[in-house]
Amino acid sequence: xxxxxxxxxxxxxxxxxxxxxxxxxxxxxxxxxxxxxxxxxxxxxxxxxxxxxxxxxxxxxxxxxxxxxxxxxxxxxxxxxxxxxxxxxxxxxxxxxxxxxxxxxxxxxxxxxxxxxxxxxxxxxxxxxxxxxxxxxxxxxxxxxxxxxxxxxxxxxxxxxxxxxxxxxxxxxxxxxxxxxxxxxxxxxxxxxxxxxxxxxx
Numbered sequence: 001x002x003x004x005x006x007x008x009x010x011x012x013x014x015x016x017x018x019x020x021x022x023x024x025x026x027x028x029x030x031x032x033x034x035x036x037x038x039x040x041x042x043x044x045x046x047x048x049x050x051x052x053x054x055x056x057x058x059x060x061x062x063x064x065x066x067x068x069x070x071x072x073x074x075x076x077x078x079x080x081x082x083x084x085x086x087x088x089x090x091x092x093x094x095x096x097x098x099x100x101x102x103x104x105x106x107x108x109x110x111x112x113x114x115x116x117x118x119x120x121x122x123x124x125x126x127x128x129x130x131x132x133x134x135x136x137x138x139x140x141x142x143x144x145x146x147x148x149x150x151x152x153x154x155x156x157x158x159x160x161x162x163x164x165x166x167x168x169x170x171x172x173x174x175x176x177x178x179x180x181x182x183x184x185x186x187x188x189x190x191x192x193x194x195x196x197x198x199x200x201x202x
Contacts, residue, residue, distance in 0.1 A: 013063035018156030060129035140187025
């Protein structure tokens with residue numbers, strides 16, 4: 001039986017402003033007050049997991065222990081099929097220490113030279129951890145195709161390269177509400193809400 005979230009305040013275990021904003025938007029209908037790990041000046045734990053789920057759990061548990069509040073962590077990335085799933089859990093690392101995603105997208109495009117297959121999917125794992133050590137996890141995906149050059153200034157990360165199946169605009173060209181409706185993070189959130197937040201929906 002999944003544990004329901006019943007507190008008024010939740011830590012978003014991320015220092016990524018774009019990710020914090022998206023998660024905050026998705027939680028808004030559920031009356032949850034959110035604060036980010038960055039706002040609380042929490043240390044970022046080393047992500048030593050081999051999967052998105054393992055890394056999300058590491059981040060959520062660390063934030064929950066440090067803040068003594070329930071904490072929600074996301075670990076997500078882009079899996080490019082022609083590259084055997086890379087960059088995958090290393091998606092942010094491809095952007096370097098300065099989180100330069102223009103550089104990461106250029107690196108990705110260079111790696112795709114000679115590949116006809118430009119399909120990819122975004123994956124997202126969410127972990128909701130409580131200070132007592134209990135954790136709930138879910139995963140979500142969205143499939144699409146990579147384009148070059150990048151298009152649009154919305155979103156973050158690899159969004160300007162990614163066109164979801166059945167769409168003609170990149171995530172970088174979409175308004176936030178349109179992206180939230182179909183994204184990997186939204187897919188994971190629907191699952192998390194169903195098991196942990198439904199009774200709080202207003």
